[in-house]
Amino acid sequence: MNGESAVRMQNETGTDHEVKVRFQNVSKHYGDVEVVHDVSFDIREGDFVSLVGPSGCGKTTMMNMLAGFVKPNSGEVLLEGKPVEGPGPDRGVMFQEYGVFPWLTVEKNIRFGLDLAIKRHIPKDERRQITEKYMNLMRLSDFRNAWPKNLSGGMRQRLALARAYAANPHFLLMDEPFGALDAQTRSDMHELLHQILQAERKTALLITHSVDEAIYLSSRVIVISARPSRIVESIDIPFGFPRDKSLLDSREFIDLRIHLREQVMKQYAEQQALR
Numbered sequence: 001m002n003g004e005s006a007v008r009m010q011n012e013t014g015t016d017h018e019v020k021v022r023f024q025n026v027s028k029h030y031g032d033v034e035v036v037h038d039v040s041f042d043i044r045e046g047d048f049v050s051l052v053g054p055s056g057c058g059k060t061t062m063m064n065m066l067a068g069f070v071k072p073n074s075g076e077v078l079l080e081g082k083p084v085e086g087p088g089p090d091r092g093v094m095f096q097e098y099g100v101f102p103w104l105t106v107e108k109n110i111r112f113g114l115d116l117a118i119k120r121h122i123p124k125d126e127r128r129q130i131t132e133k134y135m136n137l138m139r140l141s142d143f144r145n146a147w148p149k150n151l152s153g154g155m156r157q158r159l160a161l162a163r164a165y166a167a168n169p170h171f172l173l174m175d176e177p178f179g180a181l182d183a184q185t186r187s188d189m190h191e192l193l194h195q196i197l198q199a200e201r202k203t204a205l206l207i208t209h210s211v212d213e214a215i216y217l218s219s220r221v222i223v224i225s226a227r228p229s230r231i232v233e234s235i236d237i238p239f240g241f242p243r244d245k246s247l248l249d250s251r252e253f254i255d256l257r258i259h260l261r262e263q264v265m266k267q268y269a270e271q272q273a274l275r
């Protein structure tokens, strides 16, 4: 979706800007349990928004509503001004459970999204090059013919990332995509994601339990309350892009980390009290 066709709306402060996604008074319950309560926020073109909050508070449910897997009970999730009706190739989704097909090899998993009818306009050679590019970037070339069941957890997660990136969706929706990775690979993946986002302007929503990851990757971090999900705080991250690892040691980063951790820990304590 290009800039001209993006919907222009007024945000809460009245500033005109390109809103790609709008959660508008969204509530969701499962049976008697309210999971999301009257949540409103916008995601603008090129934003990288992270949701942080306690386990089980309803973050995945919010992402599922944007992905089109779940419908709100009240309110609306608008994508470029229209209510989300279902999943679509404009939204690349990466879930905790990896999202790889066990019946396809590594190479075919990465190619999968590119071979769908919607991408058939891309010449075959180019599709092959894109597959190679992401297989290399994720260090999976030596395993091109391997089955997912024979990969380590971290490799499967890299495969899921390669598959999602290769399909080149406009929106990246990521639910704990780096959770199963060791610290070094996780850090490599952060750099790679930065590179991809710099090179191909995308809009992203990330769910993470790591405050550092949220700050380092995002343009905005939203703290979500104990269930039912409400917005506790939305912080514009004051660091420009590109970023590098030295940022993690800066005074400003450390202050933000301390503040956000405090906010999140309060919500964890409240969520614990619900059990």
Ligand SMILES: Nc1ncnc2c1ncn2[C@@H]1O[C@H](COP(=O)(O)OP(=O)(O)OP(=O)(O)O)[C@@H](O)[C@H]1O
Pocket (backbone or CB within 6 Å): 030, 035, 053, 054, 055, 056, 057, 058, 059, 060, 061, 062
């Ligand atoms: N399909 C469903 N049917 C019934 N309850 C559900 C369903 N999906 C989620 N829930 C419940 O809704 C609550 C919120 O779940 P959700 O997965 O959205 O939380 P979360 O914040 O993403 O958690 P985590 O960080 O652990 O992934 C949980 O109590 C969960 O058990």
